[in-house]
Amino acid sequence: MAAQGFISISELHPNFSHPKVLGVIIGKTDVRSFPDRKNVEMNRFTFGFTIRDSPDFFINVTAWGTEAYINGLADSFSIGDCVTIESPLVSTKDPEKGDRFCPTTPSLYRLLVTDTHSQVCLCADVDASDRLLPLLHLPVKDSRDFYSLGDVVANGQKLDGTVINILAALKQVGEAKQFITSDGRRGQRLEVKLFDDSVSSFPLISWDREPIQLLQGLVPRETVLFIADAKMSFDSFRSSMVATVSSRSVITVNPDTREASLLFSYAKEMCQSGALDQDEAPEDPPVESIADVYTVSQLKEKAREHPQPFFGLTYSFISRLDLDSSVSKVIKTRCGRCRLLVTEDLQTCSNQLCPGRDQPLSASTGFDLLVDFTDHTGTLQACSLRGPVAEQTLGCTTEEFTRLTDDQRTALKWRFLLERCKIHVKILPSARMKSGMKAAVLSCLLADPGEVKQHMAQLLQGPAI
Numbered sequence: 001m002a003a004q005g006f007i008s009i010s011e012l013h014p015n016f017s018h019p020k021v022l023g024v025i026i027g028k029t030d031v032r033s034f035p036d037r038k039n040v041e042m043n044r045f046t047f048g049f050t051i052r053d054s055p056d057f058f059i060n061v062t063a064w065g066t067e068a069y070i071n072g073l074a075d076s077f078s079i080g081d082c083v084t085i086e087s088p089l090v091s092t093k094d095p096e097k098g099d100r101f102c103p104t105t106p107s108l109y110r111l112l113v114t115d116t117h118s119q120v121c122l123c124a125d126v127d128a129s130d131r132l133l134p135l136l137h138l139p140v141k142d143s144r145d146f147y148s149l150g151d152v153v154a155n156g157q158k159l160d161g162t163v164i165n166i167l168a169a170l171k172q173v174g175e176a177k178q179f180i181t182s183d184g185r186r187g188q189r190l191e192v193k194l195f196d197d198s199v200s201s202f203p204l205i206s207w208d209r210e211p212i213q214l215l216q217g218l219v220p221r222e223t224v225l226f227i228a229d230a231k232m233s234f235d236s237f238r239s240s241m242v243a244t245v246s247s248r249s250v251i252t253v254n255p256d257t258r259e260a261s262l263l264f265s266y267a268k269e270m271c272q273s274g275a276l277d278q279d280e281a282p283e284d285p286p287v288e289s290i291a292d293v294y295t296v297s298q299l300k301e302k303a304r305e306h307p308q309p310f311f312g313l314t315y316s317f318i319s320r321l322d323l324d325s326s327v328s329k330v331i332k333t334r335c336g337r338c339r340l341l342v343t344e345d346l347q348t349c350s351n352q353l354c355p356g357r358d359q360p361l362s363a364s365t366g367f368d369l370l371v372d373f374t375d376h377t378g379t380l381q382a383c384s385l386r387g388p389v390a391e392q393t394l395g396c397t398t399e400e401f402t403r404l405t406d407d408q409r410t411a412l413k414w415r416f417l418l419e420r421c422k423i424h425v426k427i428l429p430s431a432r433m434k435s436g437m438k439a440a441v442l443s444c445l446l447a448d449p450g451e452v453k454q455h456m457a458q459l460l461q462g463p464a465i
Helices: 067-075 126-137 149-159 209-216 258-273 275-280 296-305 387-394 398-402 406-416 449-460
Strands: 020-028 032-035 043-052 058-065 082-086 089-092 109-114 119-122 163-173 177-180 186-195 202-206 224-235 240-245 250-253 310-320 331-335 363-375 378-386 420-429 437-446
Touching (some): 020 250, 082 126, 126 250, 149 202, 149 224, 163 209, 202 209, 224 258, 296 420, 296 437, 363 398, 387 437
Parallel strands (some): 058 109, 378 437
Antiparallel strands (some): 020 043, 020 082, 043 058, 163 186, 177 186, 224 240, 420 437
16 A cells, blocks of 8 residues: 555555545546436536556546536546545456547556545645656557557558557647537547658647647657557548547657657757758749748748748848858758768768668758848848759859858858848748747849839838738
8 A cells, every 4th residue: 555545556456445546647538428327318427537656557547427527527637637536436347348448557447436426636745746747758558569650651551440559759730620510519630740760740630638738738849759559540531541549549748768769869850950841841932923021020020920831032131141161161961861961971871860871871962051131120040041042142053162262252252241132031930949930041132222122111011911
């Protein structure tokens, strides 16, 4: 028996009278209702949750009662909260009935909570909570027993209808969609995108409020998930596999495992390299079709209020252009698969999690600059100016640039520095930037004074539409 009169989950038995259990919530289902067998005009309400009190033991709990009791109880705690359960009924699991729709647990039993006999409260013991909260980061299945997203894609429809474990990083959280079913019930749906070192984007869908709230609170690109018992299905509309969070699923956020740590490092490197931004960005439209004119402050404001990729045109001064620094800071070589910086003398990519780690290095070398541009409203810093766009802007190739003398590089720099330019940009949301955004230059030319004057009125007006 545990301290303070609590019974550990491993010691629970149906012979116990009025047991008292302490644990952290690792899973929870939505409230449902069923016709009462004794009174067909009435409904009985229920929901389930799973609590854990040690690395090896967790147990399912089912609550039954009136609508007011069940809704009130369900609203009183969420996944990640520590709770005490007093006087639950301890019964043997029945895998042929409701237990087959619950998470698989090591316990032989399940707990039943009712409004007349039991009580569930948030744990007020800070020390007990501090001991329990690390359990949230331990997967409920063997940490090595999972499919990579590449495995899922490779198996395809063979996995249709199966339940598997997935380890993946969170790439993007969509917007929860509300709907009403044909029988008048309210529903919701959330789709998030996962990725790992084998697949750049894979859909995970949730239909229940609890996992939706959990997923909405996570930080994309900085979170790794171990999803136990995700349901796999083939989506004929997409012609690809999708994963769904079911009542059996348990999501472990940022698992404390070696495999998750390696994936987290990979996700961080992908984010820093900008590869994820490039993958998620919409296809660039022709530069000549980008007509919305912005000031720098308007670009920042739109990126802050609408964190989605967009395109714009600004007439600004180049306030930073480091062409006269060492060549290695102007021209860089990146891995063609993971986009991380590499040195040309390497035969393979040094990134241990690169999808092409064991293959001959496939790299590209080009201009790789960060520039600032400024107007009367502010400065947009660290804008990416790379590849062919940089060559067109500077009017020379990388080979020609390397042959320039220091004086010639300085002269080239001052052709643009502090000059008004016509700059087409792509703005992308970026969690790692303080501003919450990053910009990629699509075109940069010295601006025609007449054209600037023509657009000045538009520049001084409100945000572009």
